[in-house]
Structures are given as structure tokens and as C-alpha cells.
Amino acid sequence: MAVATAVQVGNLPSKFRRFLPSPPKIAAQIKPNSAPPPPLFISTNPSHVNPHHLRELYVVCNHSCHRFPTIDAAGRVDPIDAHKLRTAVSHSSVVVSVFTKLEFVASQSSNSSSVVGIGGNWIRRVAPVTPENGRLIGFGRAVSDLGLTASIYDIMVHPAFRGRGIGRMIVKRIIRMLINRDIYDIAALCSGKERLFFRGCGFGEDMLGSTTMMYAPSLSSYSKDEQMISAGRKLLAFPPPRDFQK
Amino acid sequence: MPALGLVVLPFAAADLNFYPRIVSSDCRCHQFALLNSPIPRGRREQKISRLKASFWESIRSGILKNSTTQVIEPPVAAEEEEELLPEEFVLVERTRPDGTIEQIIFSSGGNVDVYDLQALCDKVGWPRRPLSKLAAALRNSYMVVTLHSVSKSTGEEGNDQKKLIGMARATSDHAFNATIWDVLVDPSYQGQGLGKALIEKLIRALLQRDIGNISLFADSKVVEFYRNLGFEADPEGIKGMFWYPKN
Numbered sequence: 001m002a003v004a005t006a007v008q009v010g011n012l013p014s015k016f017r018r019f020l021p022s023p024p025k026i027a028a029q030i031k032p033n034s035a036p037p038p039p040l041f042i043s044t045n046p047s048h049v050n051p052h053h054l055r056e057l058y059v060v061c062n063h064s065c066h067r068f069p070t071i072d073a074a075g076r077v078d079p080i081d082a083h084k085l086r087t088a089v090s091h092s093s094v095v096v097s098v099f100t101k102l103e104f105v106a107s108q109s110s111n112s113s114s115v116v117g118i119g120g121n122w123i124r125r126v127a128p129v130t131p132e133n134g135r136l137i138g139f140g141r142a143v144s145d146l147g148l149t150a151s152i153y154d155i156m157v158h159p160a161f162r163g164r165g166i167g168r169m170i171v172k173r174i175i176r177m178l179i180n181r182d183i184y185d186i187a188a189l190c191s192g193k194e195r196l197f198f199r200g201c202g203f204g205e206d207m208l209g210s211t212t213m214m215y216a217p218s219l220s221s222y223s224k225d226e227q228m229i230s231a232g233r234k235l236l237a238f239p240p241p242r243d244f245q246k
Numbered sequence: 247m248p249a250l251g252l253v254v255l256p257f258a259a260a261d262l263n264f265y266p267r268i269v270s271s272d273c274r275c276h277q278f279a280l281l282n283s284p285i286p287r288g289r290r291e292q293k294i295s296r297l298k299a300s301f302w303e304s305i306r307s308g309i310l311k312n313s314t315t316q317v318i319e320p321p322v323a324a325e326e327e328e329e330l331l332p333e334e335f336v337l338v339e340r341t342r343p344d345g346t347i348e349q350i351i352f353s354s355g356g357n358v359d360v361y362d363l364q365a366l367c368d369k370v371g372w373p374r375r376p377l378s379k380l381a382a383a384l385r386n387s388y389m390v391v392t393l394h395s396v397s398k399s400t401g402e403e404g405n406d407q408k409k410l411i412g413m414a415r416a417t418s419d420h421a422f423n424a425t426i427w428d429v430l431v432d433p434s435y436q437g438q439g440l441g442k443a444l445i446e447k448l449i450r451a452l453l454q455r456d457i458g459n460i461s462l463f464a465d466s467k468v469v470e471f472y473r474n475l476g477f478e479a480d481p482e483g484i485k486g487m488f489w490y491p492k493n
Contacts, residue, residue, distance in 0.1 A: 065422040067459045067484060084456075088421035093386075143419045147383030148375065151417070151425050175489060182379070186489040187425070189461060195487065203487035211469050212486035215449060215460035217476030231458020238453050239446040239476060 037164060038100040041129045042138075044177060046095040048131035049139070051086050054097075057136050058085070061156040066232030067189065067214065078232075092153075093146060094177045096170045098138030100161070101129045137161050140170040142178065142186070150178050152188040155197075171201040332356075337393065337443060347398040350411070350440065354447065356390035362410040370430050387427075388418035389451055391444050395435070411435045414444040416452065416460075424452050426462040445475050461486070 058064075064077035065088065071077055089095060127133070137158040144150035152174055157167045178186055189212065190198050217237050227238040332355035339349045360381045364374070384390055393412035411432040418424035426448060431441045452460055463486055464472050469479060 065459075068482065084421040088419040088423075091418070091420040141419075143417055143423065143425075145383040145386040145415075145417045145427075147379040147381070147386060149383070149417065149425075149427055151423065153419070153423055184489075184491075187463070187486050188489075189459075189484055189486050192483050195485065198487045202489055202492060204490050206463065206486065206488050207490070208465070210463040210465055210486075211479050212484065213462055213464050213469070213472050213477040213479050214481050214484065215476055216478040216481050227453075229453050229456055229458060234458065236453060236458060237476075239449050 038161065039129050040166070041099040041131060041134055042169065042173060043097050043099070043131055044095065044173060045131075046089060046092075048099075049089060049095060049097050050136065051082065051089075053136040054089070054139060055080060055082055055085060057139055057156060057158065058154075060158055063154065063156045064232060065154065066234075068216075068234045069232040071233075089141060091143070092141040093144040093150065094142040094174050096138075096140045096173045096177075097131070097136055098157075098166055098170060099129055099131050099134030100137050102133070102135050138166045138170055140167075140174055142174045144178060144181075144183055146181055146183070148183065149185045149187065150183050152186065155194075167197060168201050171198070175202075337440075338438075342397075349396045349398065350435075351394045351396055351408075352391065352443065352447065353394065354389060354391045354451065356384060356387070356392075358384055358390060358392055358413060359410065360384065363413060366410055366413065366430060366432060369432055372430070383428075384415065386417070387415040388420065388424065389448060390415040391447050393431070393435075393440055393444060412440050412444055414441075414448055416448050418452065418457055420455070420457070422457060423459040424457050424461070426460065429462075441471065442475060445472075449475075 058080050062075070062077055065080055065085070066077075069077040138156065138161070140152065140155040142150050142152045152171065155167055155170055157170075175186060178184075188194075188198050188203055190203075215236060216234060217239075219235060219237060226240060228235050229238075230236070332353070334351060334353040334355060337350045337352045339347065341347055360377055363380060363384075364377060367374070391414050392410060395409045395411045397407045397409075399406065412430065412435065414426060414429040416424045416426045426445070429441065429445065431444070449460060462472065462477070464477075464479075473479070
């Protein structure tokens with residue numbers, strides 16, 4: 001299975017890697033991470049998600065909930081409204097979060113490869129990672145009507161942990177949760193880069209040939225008095241009230 | 247209570263709300279469709295509302311649990327969330343050649359008889375879907391808007407005929423994203439701008455709630471219809487992809 005292979009690659013000594021089936025083309029475009037794989041805890045329980053850590057993860061991944069985010073000169077999207085994020089997560093039918101041990105997050109960012117020390121550290125090293133003692137490094141959610149359809153949003157993995165199949169693991173877990181509730185019509189809105197990732201997860205263009213459309217009215221056709229909201233860098237005008245009396 | 251074609255379930259509110267507000271243990275308000283179905287609803291509905299109640303509970307307890315390590319924001323009380331007030335009003339009223347009055351009534355209360363919906367889907371030529379799934383989808387949609395045609399018979403009150411002629415629904419995470427599904431209008435009522443009215447109402451409700459990512463997947467025949475409503479195809483290269491099990 002592609003997922004299992006991707007996650008275990010780091011475990012094998014280099015001389016055995018030649019004998020592995022070559023990773024699919026899509027995965028090969030993503031540079032595989034050669035550091036030792038971190039212990040992971042994957043959870044589908046929304047209560048394991050700490051809202052502050054989640055918001056930090058959005059920032060670290062530079063991910064916006066708006067499809068057309070405002071991007072500043074440094075290429076960073078504007079920060080997410082914490083209250084809206086909590087609302088969105090609490091109304092998502094499926095929430096998947098991935099945790100790893102704190103030392104691994106620290107060692108990734110400082111580029112040191114060894115975890116030194118015995119004694120006091122020993123307990124911490126052998127204790128399994130849990131949502132309470134671990135750090136959130138991956139997340140994904142889906143919104144569904146729990147009957148016919150579902151849409152996947154906001155799949156993200158901490159940049160230092162990419163290339164290990166964690167993102168794919170998250171998507172597969174979401175799909176499994178949805179299938180358990182008998183939902184097979186699963187959609188994901190993707191930009192160009194995300195399209196490759198989802199293709200690797202088993203997604204494809206709609207076989208029925210439907211066109212994806214988003215509400216993005218051209219402002220010239222609306223008067224300036226029309227109510228508007230902003231969604232990232234898009235200004236969305238309300239549709240004008242229609243007079244129906246015939 | 248007017249004698250309509252719908253069977254109203256016993257727990258419907260006594261006031262003018264057109265759907266029951268089912269309040270879970272921590273006061274989250276839902277829209278639930280009134281259903282006229284013999285399918286045993288009890289177990290599944292309880293399971294779903296328990297699931298939803300437990301999602302809220304778990305988010306709230308998750309926020310409170312971490313109070314030792316960082317500054318807590320107070321848990322969001324459901325009362326702070328704007329409630330989706332149901333609307334029902336007469337969109338069009340006209341007199342037929344035979345003298346009877348027809349009213350087309352718009353409603354956002356999710357007042358859909360699932361059998362009527364199935365019949366309407368047949369009329370527009372859609373493939374059949376299991377009734378229980380239809381019912382669940384309606385129940386868990388963020389918003390369901392409908393059009394009913396009411397023929398007011400001259401003379402006697404209480405002999406009106408109410409017919410479902412249009413529907414649209416949207417799922418949403420209540421904050422950022424929404425997707426519009428299942429838009430349909432009875433073929434004999436098409437071409438009058440009724441479909442446009444349904445979609446415009448949905449969009450207004452979503453924008454009022456500050457939900458900015460409104461998407462849908464349009465059949466090639468209706469792309470122009472949505473374009474005229476302000477939708478753009480594949481904006482900035484964003485496309486929808488669907489999951490296809492390989493085996």
C-alpha cells in the first residue's frame with residue numbers, strides 16, 4: 001500500500017531502499033524526507049485539537065481559510081480569525097489531527113539529529129505520544145450533510161514533516177470516516193499544487209463533467225450601495241433584491 | 247393548524263416557526279426538516295443529534311482543558327452565534343385563467359416532505375437516491391430553501407393545495423466555506439426566474455453570515471445560469487476533485 005510504504009521508507013537502511021518498488025511519479029515529485037520518522041498519534045476526536053495550536057499550525061503552514069487570501073509582500077497570508085476557526089472546526093463533520101513528540105518538533109527546527117541523554121529523558125523517550133503531551137503537526141477536516149455528500153477542507157502538515165505521507169494519511173482517514181457513515185460522494189476544492197496531492201490520494205476530475213464554480217461577482221455590475229463582505233482579497237457583493245410581482 | 251399536504255410531527259412548535267428548533271444540551275440551534283416518512287427516524291436522529299452534541303461538548307471541553315497552560319478564551323456560547331431565522335413569504339401571486347389564485351411561497355425553514363422531493367427529482371429526471379439519505383442530507387444541511395405553489399380555492403378556507411416546486415440546499419461549516427447542492431425547479435415552472443430567486447436567497451443568507459467561499463458543481467447545461475448569478479468557473483484555477491475508489 002502506498003501509504004505504508006511512504007511512512008516506512010525512513011526505517012530501512014539505505015542499501016535496501018533500492019529493492020523497494022519505485023514510488024509513484026506523484027510522490028517522487030515531493031522530496032522524501034530522510035530523517036528518522038517521528039512517532040505519530042492520529043486522532044479523529046475534535047476535543048484533541050487545541051484551538052491555539054491549531055491556529056499556530058495554520059500560520060506555520062501559511063494556510064488561509066479563504067480561497068483567495070490577501071497575501072502580503074513577504075508572501076504570508078493574513079492570520080485567521082480565531083473565533084471563526086473554532087466555529088468552522090466545531091461544525092466540521094470529520095476532524096483529523098496528527099501529533100508527534102515535542103522533541104521531534106524541536107529537533108526538526110534546530111536541525112540536530114540526536115536526542116541525547118538517559119535517566120530523566122528515558123521516560124519521555126519511551127512514553128507514547130498522546131494529544132496531551134504531543135505537538136499538533138497535521139490537520140484536516142471535512143464538512144458533510146451526513147447523507148449524500150462531503151467536502152474536504154484545510155489539509156495541512158507542518159513544513160518540517162512533509163514528504164512522509166502524513167497528508168495522505170490524513171485524507172485517507174477522513175475518507176474512511178465518511179465511508180463508515182455511508183458517504184461516497186467526497187469532493188475537495190483544489191488549487192494547482194493541491195491538485196497533485198489529491199490525485200495521489202485517489203481523487204480525480206469529476207467523471208460527470210461538472211464545472212466547479214465559485215461566487216465571485218464582478219463588482220462593475222453592482223451599484224456601490226450594495227452590501228458587501230470581504231473574503232480574503234475578494235470583495236463579494238450581495239445579489240440585488242429582485243422584484244417579483246407579475 | 248392549516249390542513250396542508252404535509253404531515254406535521256407532534257413536536258412542531260406551537261408558534262409561527264415552521265420547523266422545530268431542537269436545542270442540544272449546550273444550546274446549539276439546528277434546523278431540522280419536517281419529514282413525513284415511515285422510516286424509523288428515532289434511532290438515527292438521536293444518534294446524529296448525540297453525535298453533534300458531543301462534538302460541541304468535546305470542543306468546549308477541549309478549550310477548557312488547556313486552561314492551565316495558556317490564556318483561555320471563554321468558550322463560545324451558542325447564544326452569541328446569530329441564529330438563522332426562518333423566513334416564509336409570498337414570492338409571486340397570480341390569478342389563473344380559471345379564476346383560482348396561485349401563490350408561490352418561498353421558505354427557508356427546510357420544510358420539505360422527502361416524498362415530495364423524491365417526486366420532484368423524478369420530474370426533473372434525476373437518478374433516484376435512497377430516501378433515508380435524502381432525509382439525512384436535508385436534516386444536516388446548513389440551509390434548505392424551498393418554493394411551494396399554493397392554489398387557493400375560491401370560497402372555502404382550508405382547502406388549499408400545496409405543492410413543492412423548487413428547492414436548493416447548502417452545506418457549510420458556518421464560518422468560511424459553503425457548497426450549494428441539489429438545485430431544482432419543477433419543469434413546468436422553469437423560465438420564470440424562480441431558480442434565480444432560490445439561489446440569490448441562499449447567497450444572501452451565506453454572505454450575511456460572513457461565509458465567503460461559496461462553491462458549487464454545475465452541470466454543463468447550467469453553467470451559464472450560474473454565471474448570470476455571479477459565479478465564476480474555475481476561478482484562479484481552483485477545481486473540484488472527487489474521490490474515486492480504485493478497487
